[in-house]
Amino acid sequence: xxxxxxxxxxxxxxxxxxxxxxxxxxxxxxxxxxxxxxxxxxxxxxxxxxxxxxxxxxxxxxxxxxxxxxxxxxxxxxxxxxxxxxxxxxxxxxxxxxxxxxxxxxxxxxxxx
Amino acid sequence: xxxxxxxxxxxxxxxxxxxxxxxxxxxxxxxxxxxxxxxxxxxxxxxxxxxxxxxxxxxxxxxxxxxxxxxxxxxxxxxxxxxxxxxxxxxxxxxxxxxxxxxxxxxxxxxxxx
Numbered sequence: 001x002x003x004x005x006x007x008x009x010x011x012x013x014x015x016x017x018x019x020x021x022x023x024x025x026x027x028x029x030x031x032x033x034x035x036x037x038x039x040x041x042x043x044x045x046x047x048x049x050x051x052x053x054x055x056x057x058x059x060x061x062x063x064x065x066x067x068x069x070x071x072x073x074x075x076x077x078x079x080x081x082x083x084x085x086x087x088x089x090x091x092x093x094x095x096x097x098x099x100x101x102x103x104x105x106x107x108x109x110x111x112x113x
Numbered sequence: 114x115x116x117x118x119x120x121x122x123x124x125x126x127x128x129x130x131x132x133x134x135x136x137x138x139x140x141x142x143x144x145x146x147x148x149x150x151x152x153x154x155x156x157x158x159x160x161x162x163x164x165x166x167x168x169x170x171x172x173x174x175x176x177x178x179x180x181x182x183x184x185x186x187x188x189x190x191x192x193x194x195x196x197x198x199x200x201x202x203x204x205x206x207x208x209x210x211x212x213x214x215x216x217x218x219x220x221x222x223x224x225x226x227x
Contacts, residue, residue: 001172006155031213032213042220044156044203044218046216049213051213093213099144100146101156101216102158102172104155105153106155
Protein backbone atom coordinates (compact mmCIF):
# COMPACT_ATOMS: atom_id res chain seq x y z
CA UNK A 1 0.00 0.00 0.00
CA UNK A 2 0.86 3.67 -0.03
CA UNK A 3 3.33 5.10 2.47
CA UNK A 4 3.63 8.85 3.12
CA UNK A 5 6.58 10.34 4.99
CA UNK A 6 6.35 13.91 6.30
CA UNK A 7 9.11 16.22 7.56
CA UNK A 8 9.80 17.98 9.79
CA UNK A 9 7.66 16.84 12.70
CA UNK A 10 7.96 20.27 14.36
CA UNK A 11 8.74 23.65 12.82
CA UNK A 12 9.07 27.04 14.49
CA UNK A 13 9.29 30.24 12.45
CA UNK A 14 9.17 33.93 13.20
CA UNK A 15 6.04 35.80 12.19
CA UNK A 16 6.43 37.02 8.63
CA UNK A 17 8.89 34.30 7.63
CA UNK A 18 8.12 31.42 5.29
CA UNK A 19 7.47 27.81 6.29
CA UNK A 20 8.02 24.72 4.16
CA UNK A 21 6.75 21.21 4.93
CA UNK A 22 7.80 18.27 2.77
CA UNK A 23 6.23 14.90 2.04
CA UNK A 24 7.26 11.89 0.02
CA UNK A 25 5.03 9.08 -1.19
CA UNK A 26 5.75 5.55 -2.36
CA UNK A 27 2.99 4.61 -4.81
CA UNK A 28 3.60 6.04 -8.28
CA UNK A 29 -0.11 5.52 -9.02
CA UNK A 30 -1.11 8.16 -6.46
CA UNK A 31 -2.59 11.16 -8.20
CA UNK A 32 -4.23 13.36 -5.58
CA UNK A 33 -2.40 15.17 -2.79
CA UNK A 34 -4.37 17.25 -0.25
CA UNK A 35 -3.08 19.20 2.72
CA UNK A 36 -5.10 19.49 5.92
CA UNK A 37 -4.74 21.92 8.81
CA UNK A 38 -5.77 20.89 12.31
CA UNK A 39 -5.96 23.42 15.11
CA UNK A 40 -5.70 22.20 18.68
CA UNK A 41 -8.79 20.20 19.64
CA UNK A 42 -10.45 20.73 16.26
CA UNK A 43 -11.15 18.64 13.19
CA UNK A 44 -8.78 18.51 10.19
CA UNK A 45 -9.77 20.91 7.42
CA UNK A 46 -8.60 20.98 3.82
CA UNK A 47 -6.48 24.01 2.97
CA UNK A 48 -5.21 23.14 -0.49
CA UNK A 49 -4.88 20.15 -2.80
CA UNK A 50 -3.13 19.28 -6.03
CA UNK A 51 -3.66 16.70 -8.70
CA UNK A 52 -0.87 14.89 -10.51
CA UNK A 53 -1.41 16.71 -13.79
CA UNK A 54 -0.38 20.00 -12.14
CA UNK A 55 3.08 20.95 -10.85
CA UNK A 56 2.14 23.86 -8.62
CA UNK A 57 -0.94 25.46 -7.14
CA UNK A 58 -1.31 28.70 -5.18
CA UNK A 59 -3.99 30.13 -2.96
CA UNK A 60 -3.03 33.48 -1.46
CA UNK A 61 -0.20 32.79 1.03
CA UNK A 62 -0.30 29.03 0.54
CA UNK A 63 1.23 27.05 -2.30
CA UNK A 64 1.83 23.38 -2.99
CA UNK A 65 4.39 21.94 -5.40
CA UNK A 66 4.52 18.41 -6.78
CA UNK A 67 7.44 16.52 -8.28
CA UNK A 68 6.03 13.27 -9.69
CA UNK A 69 9.41 11.96 -10.80
CA UNK A 70 10.86 12.24 -7.31
CA UNK A 71 7.52 11.39 -5.68
CA UNK A 72 7.51 14.33 -3.34
CA UNK A 73 5.29 17.33 -2.69
CA UNK A 74 5.64 20.35 -0.45
CA UNK A 75 3.53 22.96 1.29
CA UNK A 76 4.78 26.53 1.31
CA UNK A 77 3.32 29.19 3.59
CA UNK A 78 4.57 32.74 3.08
CA UNK A 79 4.26 35.73 5.41
CA UNK A 80 3.34 33.46 8.31
CA UNK A 81 0.96 34.74 10.98
CA UNK A 82 0.26 33.47 14.52
CA UNK A 83 -3.06 32.00 13.32
CA UNK A 84 -1.08 29.70 11.01
CA UNK A 85 0.08 27.82 14.12
CA UNK A 86 -1.45 24.33 13.87
CA UNK A 87 -0.66 20.76 12.86
CA UNK A 88 -0.45 20.25 9.11
CA UNK A 89 -1.00 16.87 7.46
CA UNK A 90 -0.16 15.87 3.93
CA UNK A 91 -1.97 12.95 2.29
CA UNK A 92 -1.92 10.95 -0.89
CA UNK A 93 -4.60 9.00 -2.66
CA UNK A 94 -3.54 5.79 -4.30
CA UNK A 95 -6.53 5.84 -6.60
CA UNK A 96 -9.26 3.25 -6.79
CA UNK A 97 -12.97 3.67 -6.39
CA UNK A 98 -12.89 4.36 -2.64
CA UNK A 99 -10.56 7.38 -2.88
CA UNK A 100 -8.80 6.39 0.30
CA UNK A 101 -6.27 8.82 1.71
CA UNK A 102 -2.98 7.85 3.35
CA UNK A 103 -1.81 10.58 5.71
CA UNK A 104 1.62 11.70 6.78
CA UNK A 105 2.42 11.87 10.48
CA UNK A 106 1.91 15.62 10.74
CA UNK A 107 3.97 18.77 11.32
CA UNK A 108 3.41 21.01 14.32
CA UNK A 109 3.97 24.55 13.03
CA UNK A 110 4.49 27.29 15.59
CA UNK A 111 4.63 30.90 14.43
CA UNK A 112 6.40 33.04 17.01
CA UNK A 113 5.23 36.66 17.34
CA UNK B 114 -26.58 22.15 7.25
CA UNK B 115 -24.71 20.46 10.11
CA UNK B 116 -22.10 18.71 7.90
CA UNK B 117 -20.55 15.72 9.66
CA UNK B 118 -21.47 15.10 13.28
CA UNK B 119 -20.21 12.50 15.74
CA UNK B 120 -21.70 11.08 18.93
CA UNK B 121 -20.44 11.00 21.67
CA UNK B 122 -17.72 13.63 22.00
CA UNK B 123 -15.97 11.91 24.90
CA UNK B 124 -16.15 8.44 26.41
CA UNK B 125 -14.27 6.46 29.03
CA UNK B 126 -14.49 2.67 28.91
CA UNK B 127 -13.09 -0.15 30.98
CA UNK B 128 -11.16 -2.92 29.27
CA UNK B 129 -13.57 -5.44 27.79
CA UNK B 130 -16.56 -3.09 27.53
CA UNK B 131 -18.25 -2.43 24.22
CA UNK B 132 -19.52 0.74 22.61
CA UNK B 133 -20.70 2.21 19.32
CA UNK B 134 -19.64 5.53 17.83
CA UNK B 135 -22.15 7.20 15.54
CA UNK B 136 -21.28 9.34 12.54
CA UNK B 137 -23.95 11.23 10.63
CA UNK B 138 -23.71 13.45 7.55
CA UNK B 139 -26.38 15.56 5.88
CA UNK B 140 -24.53 16.24 2.61
CA UNK B 141 -25.81 13.17 0.78
CA UNK B 142 -22.26 11.84 0.44
CA UNK B 143 -21.74 8.29 -0.78
CA UNK B 144 -18.33 7.66 0.76
CA UNK B 145 -17.71 7.60 4.49
CA UNK B 146 -14.59 6.79 6.52
CA UNK B 147 -13.49 6.11 10.08
CA UNK B 148 -9.99 7.16 11.18
CA UNK B 149 -8.10 7.02 14.41
CA UNK B 150 -5.57 9.69 15.37
CA UNK B 151 -2.71 8.94 17.71
CA UNK B 152 0.15 11.29 18.66
CA UNK B 153 2.91 11.30 16.06
CA UNK B 154 1.07 8.89 13.76
CA UNK B 155 -1.30 11.07 11.78
CA UNK B 156 -4.69 9.72 10.77
CA UNK B 157 -5.01 6.03 10.04
CA UNK B 158 -7.96 4.54 8.19
CA UNK B 159 -9.92 1.91 10.15
CA UNK B 160 -12.85 1.08 7.85
CA UNK B 161 -14.67 2.80 5.04
CA UNK B 162 -17.88 2.56 3.03
CA UNK B 163 -18.57 3.41 -0.60
CA UNK B 164 -22.35 3.34 -0.20
CA UNK B 165 -25.30 2.20 1.84
CA UNK B 166 -24.94 -1.45 2.81
CA UNK B 167 -21.21 -1.65 1.94
CA UNK B 168 -18.15 -1.66 4.20
CA UNK B 169 -14.48 -2.45 3.72
CA UNK B 170 -11.32 -2.70 5.82
CA UNK B 171 -8.75 0.04 5.95
CA UNK B 172 -5.22 0.07 7.32
CA UNK B 173 -5.99 -0.77 10.98
CA UNK B 174 -9.31 -2.69 11.15
CA UNK B 175 -8.56 -5.21 13.91
CA UNK B 176 -10.81 -4.87 16.96
CA UNK B 177 -13.41 -2.74 15.17
CA UNK B 178 -16.59 -3.41 13.22
CA UNK B 179 -18.72 -1.05 11.16
CA UNK B 180 -22.16 -0.83 9.62
CA UNK B 181 -23.77 1.45 7.05
CA UNK B 182 -27.46 0.64 7.17
CA UNK B 183 -28.47 4.13 6.08
CA UNK B 184 -26.63 6.37 3.63
CA UNK B 185 -26.31 9.20 6.12
CA UNK B 186 -25.00 7.11 9.04
CA UNK B 187 -21.79 5.16 9.58
CA UNK B 188 -21.35 3.30 12.87
CA UNK B 189 -18.07 2.17 14.40
CA UNK B 190 -18.23 -0.58 17.03
CA UNK B 191 -15.75 -1.80 19.59
CA UNK B 192 -16.86 -5.23 20.83
CA UNK B 193 -14.25 -5.65 23.58
CA UNK B 194 -12.30 -2.45 24.19
CA UNK B 195 -8.57 -2.58 24.88
CA UNK B 196 -6.23 0.17 26.20
CA UNK B 197 -4.54 0.21 22.75
CA UNK B 198 -7.80 1.60 21.37
CA UNK B 199 -7.42 4.79 23.41
CA UNK B 200 -7.40 7.41 20.67
CA UNK B 201 -9.29 10.22 18.99
CA UNK B 202 -11.68 8.89 16.36
CA UNK B 203 -12.68 10.95 13.34
CA UNK B 204 -15.36 10.24 10.81
CA UNK B 205 -15.21 11.76 7.33
CA UNK B 206 -17.31 11.79 4.19
CA UNK B 207 -16.90 12.84 0.59
CA UNK B 208 -18.96 13.13 -2.55
CA UNK B 209 -18.18 11.11 -5.64
CA UNK B 210 -18.90 13.43 -8.54
CA UNK B 211 -16.25 15.37 -10.44
CA UNK B 212 -13.17 13.38 -9.51
CA UNK B 213 -11.35 13.68 -6.21
CA UNK B 214 -13.07 15.81 -3.64
CA UNK B 215 -12.48 17.13 -0.16
CA UNK B 216 -13.04 14.77 2.73
CA UNK B 217 -15.13 16.56 5.36
CA UNK B 218 -14.35 15.55 8.92
CA UNK B 219 -16.52 15.36 11.98
CA UNK B 220 -15.47 16.97 15.29
CA UNK B 221 -13.99 13.76 16.69
CA UNK B 222 -14.63 11.43 19.62
CA UNK B 223 -12.01 11.17 22.35
CA UNK B 224 -12.04 7.62 23.72
CA UNK B 225 -10.11 6.46 26.75
CA UNK B 226 -9.93 2.76 27.62
CA UNK B 227 -8.75 2.04 31.17
